[in-house]
Amino acid sequence: MFIPHTDSEREEMLKEIGIGSLDELFTAVPKEFRFPKLNLPPALTEMEVLAELTELSSVNESTRELMCFLGAGAYNHYIPAAVDAIIQRGEFLTAYTPYQPEVSQGTLQAIFEYQSLIALLTGMEVSNASHYDGATAAAEAAVLAYHHFRGKRSRIVLSPAVNPQYRAVLRTYMSGYAGLEIVGDEAANSPFTTIEELAKLVDVNTSLVVVQYPDFFGRIQDLTAFAQKVHEAGALLTVVINPTALALLKTPGEFGADIVVGEGQPLGIPMSFGGPYLGLFATKKELVRKIAGRLVGETEDANGQRGYVLTLTAREQHIRREKATSNICTNQGLMALASAVYLSLLGKHGLRQVAELCYHKAHYAAEKIGQIAGFEVHTDGPFFHEFVVKTPAPVADINLHLLDHGILGGYDLGKDYPGLENHMLIAVTEMNTREEIDTLCEVLQEYNHG
Amino acid sequence: MNIPGDLKYAKTDEWVKVDGNVATIGITDYAQSQLSDIVYFEFKVDPGESVKKGGTAATVESVKAASDIIFPVSGKVVELNDAVADEFEGINSKPYETWFLKVELSNPADVDALMDAAEYEKYCEERGH
Numbered sequence A: 001m002f003i004p005h006t007d008s009e010r011e012e013m014l015k016e017i018g019i020g021s022l023d024e025l026f027t028a029v030p031k032e033f034r035f036p037k038l039n040l041p042p043a044l045t046e047m048e049v050l051a052e053l054t055e056l057s058s059v060n061e062s063t064r065e066l067m068c069f070l071g072a073g074a075y076n077h078y079i080p081a082a083v084d085a086i087i088q089r090g091e092f093l094t095a096y097t098p099y100q101p102e103v104s105q106g107t108l109q110a111i112f113e114y115q116s117l118i119a120l121l122t123g124m125e126v127s128n129a130s131h132y133d134g135a136t137a138a139a140e141a142a143v144l145a146y147h148h149f150r151g152k153r154s155r156i157v158l159s160p161a162v163n164p165q166y167r168a169v170l171r172t173y174m175s176g177y178a179g180l181e182i183v184g185d186e187a188a189n190s191p192f193t194t195i196e197e198l199a200k201l202v203d204v205n206t207s208l209v210v211v212q213y214p215d216f217f218g219r220i221q222d223l224t225a226f227a228q229k230v231h232e233a234g235a236l237l238t239v240v241i242n243p244t245a246l247a248l249l250k251t252p253g254e255f256g257a258d259i260v261v262g263e264g265q266p267l268g269i270p271m272s273f274g275g276p277y278l279g280l281f282a283t284k285k286e287l288v289r290k291i292a293g294r295l296v297g298e299t300e301d302a303n304g305q306r307g308y309v310l311t312l313t314a315r316e317q318h319i320r321r322e323k324a325t326s327n328i329c330t331n332q333g334l335m336a337l338a339s340a341v342y343l344s345l346l347g348k349h350g351l352r353q354v355a356e357l358c359y360h361k362a363h364y365a366a367e368k369i370g371q372i373a374g375f376e377v378h379t380d381g382p383f384f385h386e387f388v389v390k391t392p393a394p395v396a397d398i399n400l401h402l403l404d405h406g407i408l409g410g411y412d413l414g415k416d417y418p419g420l421e422n423h424m425l426i427a428v429t430e431m432n433t434r435e436e437i438d439t440l441c442e443v444l445q446e447y448n449h450g
Numbered sequence B: 001m002n003i004p005g006d007l008k009y010a011k012t013d014e015w016v017k018v019d020g021n022v023a024t025i026g027i028t029d030y031a032q033s034q035l036s037d038i039v040y041f042e043f044k045v046d047p048g049e050s051v052k053k054g055g056t057a058a059t060v061e062s063v064k065a066a067s068d069i070i071f072p073v074s075g076k077v078v079e080l081n082d083a084v085a086d087e088f089e090g091i092n093s094k095p096y097e098t099w100f101l102k103v104e105l106s107n108p109a110d111v112d113a114l115m116d117a118a119e120y121e122k123y124c125e126e127r128g129h
Helices: A007-017 A022-026 A046-057 A081-087 A105-122 A134-148 A164-174 A195-199 A224-232 A285-290 A317-323 A333-370 A395-404 A434-449 B029-035 B089-093 B117-127
Strands: A155-158 A181-183 A206-213 A236-241 A259-263 A279-283 A295-300 A306-311 A386-390 A423-427 B014-019 B022-027 B038-043 B056-062 B066-070 B075-080 B101-105
Touching: A007 A022, A081 A333, A105 A279, A105 A295, A105 A306, A105 A333, A134 A164, A134 A206, A134 A236, A134 A259, A134 A279, A134 A285, A155 A164, A164 A181, A195 A206, A195 A224, A206 A224, A224 A236, A317 B066, A333 A386, A333 A423, A333 A434, A395 A423, A395 A434, B038 B089
Parallel strands: A155 A181, A155 A206, A206 A236, A236 A259
Antiparallel strands: A259 A279, A295 A306, A386 A423, B014 B022, B022 B101, B038 B056, B056 B066, B075 B101
């Protein structure tokens, strides 16, 4: 541990403020809270600790051994070895926040490249340097919209088909804003509410409408007419995206989204039990002054050479102080780098190939599962790489059975949507071989007969 | 420092030009020099809105800090100079030509409470540079 002060310096300081010991500084804190008695067993040696932890971790099962059909926001994609090799370079791995452009050109350029790639992928004019994850990026969109209308529009319309965790985080972020109402995703509404029904909730008092594309259930909907309706009411439209899907689909920029947010994990970042992930956030140029977080811009130095700097940190607190509308200045620098390397390695065609593999394999799986007696696949329109299956028994029971056969089953939708008990969300990616999909079907069939 | 004689001044460094029942509002040369280069300007009110003396009219952001523009008078906003939001450089180069908004006075006595040029000059000197 690094202790910056010597004992004599401490004594000097204590003398200066007129107390005898360090403990006296803490007399205002009730005694029982000062330093709790820790009831710990005797210390182990390093060798013993390693043995114990190895034993504990051996019980874990990971997607390295299991066939994974679980998605619901985090996806099992192949990560080229070069991604890890590059992000582990000391210059990137240990870099601190790049406030000083004179010592941070590498990090700044990497973030600039990341921003350019995300803007291109989403069809938007500007991307920030990233947020923590998809959920916090979605919440930042709500904060932006609230301040864009100076708090005068008090309604946010939230599609029930937006990732439930994103909706929960958005609500938490907005809970301190008095008089704000968040509608659309109440439990009483059908989880499969159509965008036409959702559009009816959008009025002149609405600041923001949030939809997902493809939605949480994997469905792809053309949002062109919907975007128009949202704009007729003067509201902003946020679209939560899956970046892999955008290699295949019309970009939100093309149908008029004002803000695009999403989880960047599918772009070269391991699932790692939920993080660290990457929050994508892109928008139109006219809103650039209102985005949270940071933005790297390209400029010229005194010698006319190309260089990169942090710019337009309009909502951050170091210039705006108490007028800042966001205290977020952290970005996921290393994860943003990982996704920039991933996208560069795959290229435009490589990413499209990944998306096509996901699409076709998912459709193969949906067709086969739909043929199993007792299992019913929801097919009310086009979908990407995820789909809903109605199951003949509780999802938890089926998943236990699948796990016995080395399969990580789909997401239990009943956890978030009352009324969707016995509904499983199945994700298929390029990592699932045909044999894996066939095995899944066999085991499901066997379950129904067993 | 430029302090035109035909304007009124607020302690929060706004200038007010009164024409009949309408007050035109901007910020003074002193204010712009204290802020230094302005990089952003944003209105906090809409036309037609009733406003109170002391309320926030707009925010200006410079390379150093963000500051609120305070209403020196109460009334109804009748016009915003939308050009400012795009050409905020004018706030630095021509502070008395770059007006922000016009307010129809609800209480003309508000104007009497403001400083004249001589008083404002003294007020600026007291604060130093």
